[in-house]
Amino acid sequence: MSIPLEHNYIGLTETSPMERSSDMLSSSTSSTLSTEDEKSSALNLMETELRLGLPGSESPERKPGPGVSLFGKDLEDRNNGYSLSPLKNPVSGAKRGFSDAIDGSSGKWVFSLGNGSEVDLFSPGGGNGGKPLGGLEGKHNTQNSCPSATPNMKEAASVPQSLKPVQEKKPQVPAAKAQVVGWPPIRSFRKNTMTSNLAKNSDAEGKTGFGCLYVKVSMDGAPYLRKVDLKIYNNYKEISSALEKMFSCFTIGQCSSHGLRGRDGLNESRLKDLLHGSEYVLTYEDKDGDWMLVGDVPWEMFTDSCRRLRIMKGSEAIGLGLSYYNIHSE
Amino acid sequence: MDPMRKKDCHDSGESVRVASTFPDEVLERVLALVKSHKDRSSVSLVCKDWYDAERWSRTHVFIGNCYSVSPEIVVRRFPNVRSVTLKGKPRFSDFNLVPPNWGADIRCWLVVFGAKYRCLEELRLKRMTVSDESLEFLALSFPNFKALSLLSCDGFSTDGLAAIASHCKNLTELNIQENDIYDKSGSWLSCFPENFTSLEVLNFAYLHNDVNFEALERLVSRCKSLNVLKVNKNITLEQLQRLLICAPQLAELGTGSFLHELTDRQYSELKRSFNNCNNLNVLSGLSEVAAIYLPALYPACTNLTFLNLSDAALQSEELAKLLVHCPRLQRLWVLDTVEDKGLEAIGSNCPLLEELRVFPSDPFEEGIVHGVTESGFIAVSYGCRRLHYVLYFCRQMTNAAVATIVQNCPDFTHFRLCIMNPCQPDYLSNEPMDEAFCAVVKTCTKLRRLAVSGLLTDLTFEYIGKYAKNLETLSVAFAGSSDWGMQCVLGGCPKLRKLEIRDCPFGNAALLSGFEKYESMRSLWMSDCKVTMNGCRFLAKEMPRLNVEVMKEDGNDDSQADKVYVYRSVAGPRRDAPPFVLTL
Numbered sequence: 001m002s003i004p005l006e007h008n009y010i011g012l013t014e015t016s017p018m019e020r021s022s023d024m025l026s027s028s029t030s031s032t033l034s035t036e037d038e039k040s041s042a043l044n045l046m047e048t049e050l051r052l053g054l055p056g057s058e059s060p061e062r063k064p065g066p067g068v069s070l071f072g073k074d075l076e077d078r079n080n081g082y083s084l085s086p087l088k089n090p091v092s093g094a095k096r097g098f099s100d101a102i103d104g105s106s107g108k109w110v111f112s113l114g115n116g117s118e119v120d121l122f123s124p125g126g127g128n129g130g131k132p133l134g135g136l137e138g139k140h141n142t143q144n145s146c147p148s149a150t151p152n153m154k155e156a157a158s159v160p161q162s163l164k165p166v167q168e169k170k171p172q173v174p175a176a177k178a179q180v181v182g183w184p185p186i187r188s189f190r191k192n193t194m195t196s197n198l199a200k201n202s203d204a205e206g207k208t209g210f211g212c213l214y215v216k217v218s219m220d221g222a223p224y225l226r227k228v229d230l231k232i233y234n235n236y237k238e239i240s241s242a243l244e245k246m247f248s249c250f251t252i253g254q255c256s257s258h259g260l261r262g263r264d265g266l267n268e269s270r271l272k273d274l275l276h277g278s279e280y281v282l283t284y285e286d287k288d289g290d291w292m293l294v295g296d297v298p299w300e301m302f303t304d305s306c307r308r309l310r311i312m313k314g315s316e317a318i319g320l321g322l323s324y325y326n327i328h329s330e
Numbered sequence: 331m332d333p334m335r336k337k338d339c340h341d342s343g344e345s346v347r348v349a350s351t352f353p354d355e356v357l358e359r360v361l362a363l364v365k366s367h368k369d370r371s372s373v374s375l376v377c378k379d380w381y382d383a384e385r386w387s388r389t390h391v392f393i394g395n396c397y398s399v400s401p402e403i404v405v406r407r408f409p410n411v412r413s414v415t416l417k418g419k420p421r422f423s424d425f426n427l428v429p430p431n432w433g434a435d436i437r438c439w440l441v442v443f444g445a446k447y448r449c450l451e452e453l454r455l456k457r458m459t460v461s462d463e464s465l466e467f468l469a470l471s472f473p474n475f476k477a478l479s480l481l482s483c484d485g486f487s488t489d490g491l492a493a494i495a496s497h498c499k500n501l502t503e504l505n506i507q508e509n510d511i512y513d514k515s516g517s518w519l520s521c522f523p524e525n526f527t528s529l530e531v532l533n534f535a536y537l538h539n540d541v542n543f544e545a546l547e548r549l550v551s552r553c554k555s556l557n558v559l560k561v562n563k564n565i566t567l568e569q570l571q572r573l574l575i576c577a578p579q580l581a582e583l584g585t586g587s588f589l590h591e592l593t594d595r596q597y598s599e600l601k602r603s604f605n606n607c608n609n610l611n612v613l614s615g616l617s618e619v620a621a622i623y624l625p626a627l628y629p630a631c632t633n634l635t636f637l638n639l640s641d642a643a644l645q646s647e648e649l650a651k652l653l654v655h656c657p658r659l660q661r662l663w664v665l666d667t668v669e670d671k672g673l674e675a676i677g678s679n680c681p682l683l684e685e686l687r688v689f690p691s692d693p694f695e696e697g698i699v700h701g702v703t704e705s706g707f708i709a710v711s712y713g714c715r716r717l718h719y720v721l722y723f724c725r726q727m728t729n730a731a732v733a734t735i736v737q738n739c740p741d742f743t744h745f746r747l748c749i750m751n752p753c754q755p756d757y758l759s760n761e762p763m764d765e766a767f768c769a770v771v772k773t774c775t776k777l778r779r780l781a782v783s784g785l786l787t788d789l790t791f792e793y794i795g796k797y798a799k800n801l802e803t804l805s806v807a808f809a810g811s812s813d814w815g816m817q818c819v820l821g822g823c824p825k826l827r828k829l830e831i832r833d834c835p836f837g838n839a840a841l842l843s844g845f846e847k848y849e850s851m852r853s854l855w856m857s858d859c860k861v862t863m864n865g866c867r868f869l870a871k872e873m874p875r876l877n878v879e880v881m882k883e884d885g886n887d888d889s890q891a892d893k894v895y896v897y898r899s900v901a902g903p904r905r906d907a908p909p910f911v912l913t914l
Contacts, residue, residue: 180752180833181425181426181427182422182425182426182427182832183425183752183807184690184693184723184748184750185424185425185748185805185807186425186689186690186693186723187424187425187482187508188424188426188510189508189509189536190508190640190689191693287538
């Protein structure tokens with residue numbers, strides 16, 4: 001069967017339409033683009049779209065082999081393949097993205113940066129255009145600093161070749177990390193208690209009582225996580241400099257590319273510079289399992305509700321309404 | 331022989347008196363003992379007299395879909411109802427597949443009940459939208475109100491709970507199960523008046539804010555009939571111990587956090603308090619558990635029939651040690667942190683087990699994931715031959731394993747298997763999981779509820795249609811190859827009542843193949859399948875007694891029907907549908 005593969009599906013080599021739409025997405029702080037934006041981005045990107053189905057409703061239905069096209073939806077109905085679907089109502093957008101992604105694919109595409117909240121804009125549900133897009137931008141800037149995003153892009157890059165053969169065989173979907181709205185079918189109260197359980201349980205061993213509040217801190221690209229005791233800090237400034245000291249070893253590589261080598265000792269301003277350069281953003285997961293920007297709420301409220309911290313690549317935080325200046329307003 | 335009937339004049343103006351061999355009073359007395367809804371339904375169909383007797387004697391009404399009937403119709407038919415159970419949104423709303431403000435608001439029901447059911451005592455709601463105003467209205471309008479149970483509801487805050495606590499003088503049950511509640515503060519608990527003593531059931535396990543512990547302690551002390559107490563995780567072990575002293579009669583206990591450091595003395599006091607709880611049948615909570623304190627529980631576990639550890643991230647050894655003390659366990663819920671070894675311990679220690687639910691501790695794979703595999707499930711099946719209800723989240727499964735499992739446990743009535751990666755085949759043979767579900771439906775003839783997962787072709791659905799003759803509920807996601815699959819199910823399962831499908835390649839032909847069947851079902855849900863608006867319109871036109879609703883999402887092509895919800899109704903189309911719900 002002939003599938004009009006329009007070269008690479010997410011337009012990796014076509015940066016201009018990507019950037020255009022990424023600009024649109026990053027400038028949008030609400031969760032839904034206006035219809036005009038959607039339509040115009042769709043028009044811009046039609047050329048670069050991967051079509052896994054024949055366009056036009058008159059097209060004959062694909063005759064799927066066993067288990068092959070489990071989601072043979074007409075993709076022409078969608079605004080784009082998957083990565084650029086506009087930030088619609090996250091409920092729909094995310095789900096749509098997964099189905100599109102999984103369609104005739106190895107399913108390894110997309111969004112493996114996990115987080116606790118399904119409906120969160122940045123739950124890698126694929127419909128959140130910001131997420132994979134951010135990944136793309138990340139790819140442009142730094143190739144190796146984001147291990148979880150990189151595999152996506154590597155798979156993506158190789159997809160065009162693998163796509164045709166995949167059509168004919170059963171899709172193997174090993175460990176697809178794609179997150180879809182409502183899948184696995186766990187009720188949200190259970191997710192919240194689980195995530196806090198995991199955090200608290202690991203905190204529980206070895207220390208007790210109310211005296212300290214250890215939370216995990218992860219940084220995108222770092223090979224291991226750290227733990228900090230939120231109780232020993234009094235404000236955002238303190239924790240920010242502590243974190244920067246802790247993770248300085250992982251940022252050296254970035255520093256050099258920003259020409260900051262030569263300054264002896266990292267100090268707060270270096271991380272700030274990195275952060276101002278939109279290199280990293282400090283986010284945290286709250287009691288409800290949502291990922292929030294650090295700095296919005298009073299310090300006490302933050303320590304009360306923070307379950308874990310994540311130093312996220314700024315490019316992936318597009319759409320968190322991000323302005324890093326928020327954090328430094330304390 | 332024509333039965334001579336004497337008819338009471340319930341209807342105004344009419345008075346038909348016939349000599350009777352079976353007076354209505356007797357009939358009503360007898361019918362009062364008939365509790366099951368299905369039986370009552372059958373009774374009402376016998377003849378007009380029985381219909382009347384049944385409707386007058388019915389005190390509890392169960393409405394599985396709040397839009398299938400209107401409140402006016404209900405109160406007109408059943409004038410003496412004192413207990414109402416209502417379910418609202420489609421089940422997939424639990425997984426965020428239904429946009430907010432969809433409906434199922436209790437308000438219009440309460441208004442009608444306020445007028446006609448002055449004696450209302452119990453209200454049990456599932457997946458309904460309930461506002462604080464509605465709760466206040468409830469608290470003020472029904473002087474005999476006794477029991478409120480809210481499960482998976484949304485739209486209210488702790489202010490509504492405060493209204494209930496303040497005004498319901500005869501309250502026996504306040505059961506706030508897992509809801510999307512705006513948890514403002516814990517002060518609602520302090521609203522129970524100091525002379526209030528009738529509480530029997532109190533469940534606030536999933537509320538986040540601190541309640542005033544002293545108020546709680548006093549409440550528990552003075553409510554001598556309290557037999558269900560489920561506290562939230564803010565209650566410490568020390569506080570729990572004090573509560574247990576006040577209420578050793580508890581049959582169901584949900585603990586708070588099982589974590590904080592105890593001195594030796596505190597620990598032995600705790601153990602002694604548990605020792606005094608001789609009536610405990612149900613235990614839950616144990617969030618944030620420090621395993622070293624678990625032995626304090628052991629004395630209370632002898633009579634446990636239901637142990638809910640789905641909030642407790644236990645390891646396999648900890649679970650094994652605990653289970654040794656729970657010989658009578660019939661229902662067990664765990665997290666997959668116990669892994670296969672923990673499941674083996676279940677197989678070894680719980681011969682009476684009938685229900686097992688294994689929940690994923692890390693469903694989105696944010697950490698290093700082990701979880702459970704097919705071997706754990708097999709181990710349970712060898713040890714727990716009475717198993718008939720299973721909910722199992724795993725990341726790998728094989729056809730052979732499932733075949734073994736159902737061979738060991740052929741009495742499954744509820745088989746819900748969730749292989750968490752969509753479309754995953756048998757990981758050893760790389761085949762689809764069709765044969766697994768074939769084994770299930772062939773062997774488990776009593777199967778009433780089935781949830782399938784993994785890589786599945788139409789063959790699975792052929793088997794289901796052919797063998798699952800008692801199937802009532804089927805949940806399908808990311809499965810099937812063509813319309814034929816769904817057609818098999820609709821053509822084959824005579825008792826099917828609820829069918830919920832997402833992300834499957836079933837289109838209009840499948841949808842329309844069942845159009846006569848839908849009137850015998852409660853509902854059909856299809857989301858992200860291949861159904862179009864035209865197909866839905868056709869269905870709506872052919873079957874006027876069905877409500878065919880389509881939920882539209884912005885920006886998508888108008889011809890696709892993204893989410894379709896079809897249900898039978900005697901109330902006609904919804905009058906409160908939000909703009910994104912189109913009734914065709």
